[in-house]
Amino acid sequence: MNTQNNLKYTKSHEWVRLEDDGTVTIGITQHAQELLGDMVFVETPNVGRKLKRGEECAVVESVKAAADVYAPIAGEVTAVNPELESAPEKINQDAYSAWLFKLKPENTGDLNNLLDYAAYQKLLEAEGD
Amino acid sequence: MTSPFFLRYRSVKATSLNQTHRDMNAKMVDFGGWDMPLHYGSQLDEHHRVRSGAGMFDVSHMLALDIKGETTRDFLRQLVANNVDKLTQSGKALYSCMLNPEGGVIDDLIIYFLTESHFRLVVNAGTADKDLAWMLARRDEIAPGLEIIPRRDLAMIAVQGPEARARVWQVIAGSQAETENLKLFQATFFDKYFIARTGYTGEDGFEIMLPAVDAVEFWNALHAAGVTPAGLGARDTLRLEAGMNLYGQDMDDTTNPLESGLGWTVELKSDRNFIGKQALLEKPVKQQLIGLILLDRGVLRSHQRVITRPDQNEGEITSGGFSPTLDQSIALARLPLSVSAGDEVQVVVRDKMLRAKVVKYPFVRNGKILV
Numbered sequence: 001m002n003t004q005n006n007l008k009y010t011k012s013h014e015w016v017r018l019e020d021d022g023t024v025t026i027g028i029t030q031h032a033q034e035l036l037g038d039m040v041f042v043e044t045p046n047v048g049r050k051l052k053r054g055e056e057c058a059v060v061e062s063v064k065a066a067a068d069v070y071a072p073i074a075g076e077v078t079a080v081n082p083e084l085e086s087a088p089e090k091i092n093q094d095a096y097s098a099w100l101f102k103l104k105p106e107n108t109g110d111l112n113n114l115l116d117y118a119a120y121q122k123l124l125e126a127e128g129d
Numbered sequence: 130m131t132s133p134f135f136l137r138y139r140s141v142k143a144t145s146l147n148q149t150h151r152d153m154n155a156k157m158v159d160f161g162g163w164d165m166p167l168h169y170g171s172q173l174d175e176h177h178r179v180r181s182g183a184g185m186f187d188v189s190h191m192l193a194l195d196i197k198g199e200t201t202r203d204f205l206r207q208l209v210a211n212n213v214d215k216l217t218q219s220g221k222a223l224y225s226c227m228l229n230p231e232g233g234v235i236d237d238l239i240i241y242f243l244t245e246s247h248f249r250l251v252v253n254a255g256t257a258d259k260d261l262a263w264m265l266a267r268r269d270e271i272a273p274g275l276e277i278i279p280r281r282d283l284a285m286i287a288v289q290g291p292e293a294r295a296r297v298w299q300v301i302a303g304s305q306a307e308t309e310n311l312k313l314f315q316a317t318f319f320d321k322y323f324i325a326r327t328g329y330t331g332e333d334g335f336e337i338m339l340p341a342v343d344a345v346e347f348w349n350a351l352h353a354a355g356v357t358p359a360g361l362g363a364r365d366t367l368r369l370e371a372g373m374n375l376y377g378q379d380m381d382d383t384t385n386p387l388e389s390g391l392g393w394t395v396e397l398k399s400d401r402n403f404i405g406k407q408a409l410l411e412k413p414v415k416q417q418l419i420g421l422i423l424l425d426r427g428v429l430r431s432h433q434r435v436i437t438r439p440d441q442n443e444g445e446i447t448s449g450g451f452s453p454t455l456d457q458s459i460a461l462a463r464l465p466l467s468v469s470a471g472d473e474v475q476v477v478v479r480d481k482m483l484r485a486k487v488v489k490y491p492f493v494r495n496g497k498i499l500v
Contacts, residue, residue, distance in 0.1 A: 037156070037362065038173045040451040041428050041458075059479065061428040063172050063451050064362055085426075 161255030172362035228405025331371025372490030390418030
């Protein structure tokens with residue numbers, strides 16, 4: 001599976017990337033997009049919204065189902081991906097470039113509580129049972 | 130809301146095409162206890178292929194039942210809400226629901242008339258055990274001599290789309306002459322096949338029953354003839370666009386068929402006394418099943434509340450989703466009788482109120498958008 005070593009992951013299948021400017025970028029994983037199938041609608045949080053860790057903050061909807069996206073860490077929304085409004089299928093095409101939103105973390109150290117690549121792979125294997 | 134990521138099922142039942150679906154890289158899911166293909170790569174592609182060409186669905190999880198005996202017709206007069214006396218010609222089919230004494234829908238089904246002592250029924254997969262138990266119990270009360278024979282030895286494949294019939298004729302040598310004059314809702318036996326001009330997509334096509342042991346070969350031959358395998362995902366978006374009810378969503382054993390878009394399948398005029406009739410005559414009809422098209426961005430889903438007047442939750446979406454043909458979200462909703470096509474209502478989608486237009490369904494029929 002095309003997951004990436006430099007990302008962090010959540011148990012709820014978000015990916016998280018720390019950028020050079022100190023913000024983090026968030027999307028859903030390849031595994032998540034495969035489960036959901038053809039994507040038809042994405043709702044992202046408003047820029048400026050302050051999120052708590054674990055808060056529901058976005059929705060991705062496929063033909064099949066709606067799925068909530070949770071804030072992986074606490075922080076303030078600094079940007080949302082404008083492309084997804086008209087082209088949600090970009091998530092199906094490349095889940096790791098079709099990011100949903102960016103956060104300015106309250107505490108960058110919170111990233112250490114997320115799963116690394118190996119731990120996320122283990123989670124997927126366990127869920128595959 | 131629960132994230133679907135964590136849903137885990139254990140499937141137990143498999144059709145004779147199960148390994149074939151896996152070999153075709155189907156994404157398999159549990160469907161009423163059956164391990165079935167959701168899609169073979171893209172639900173949307175499969176949907177469009179059925180609208181523009183031909184697609185095939187393994188529907189062997191549905192149950193065919195043969196009812197045999199001299200009093201079959203009389204038994205069915207009492208068992209189902211539609212009137213089997215409409216079936217006068219061998220091979221003709223009738224859509225109906227089977228009600229409980231309270232007027233709730235036990236299941237919706239198709240009844241094929243073959244001979245006076247042989248009718249064939251097709252019922253939904255998830256309700257098959259319940260249906261069979263109900264029928265056997267009623268049989269014992271009403272018509273003890275009848276045989277009710279579940280036909281798990283049969284596979285069922287639906288071939289649907291504007292090119293569907295031509296592709297079937299290509300695969301079943303000699304079948305064209307025998308089946309091209311079949312009207313909608315008619316069926317005939319040909320060789321080892323039972324070929325019915327019925328379906329669940331709003332397109333022309335056939336539903337074909339054949340011995341389960343021959344299903345893989347037939348499926349592969351259809352595939353070689355250019356018929357696209359399509360999964361339950363496409364089946365659901367196609368049937369929603371076609372305005373066809375789904376058991377468990379648009380109706381169930383707690384809902385009145387007259388409030389579920391099934392009034393046309395309930396025959397109340399004759400003096401026939403079918404199970405549930407008295408309850409239907411006594412209950413006032415307060416709601417209707419009608420279509421919605423979402424005007425704002427988003428996706429309508431089942432169980433979302435519909436507001437027809439300010440501050441009043443007066444209706445509910447029974448089936449909602451994205452329409453690939455319309456490229457926007459549509460739904461079937463149970464709303465008050467006062468609402469009519471052209472009205473605007475609001476739907477509660479998570480924390481937002483979205484605008485939707487009320488329309489008459491079907492939304493799509495024979496490839497054409499009707500709304």
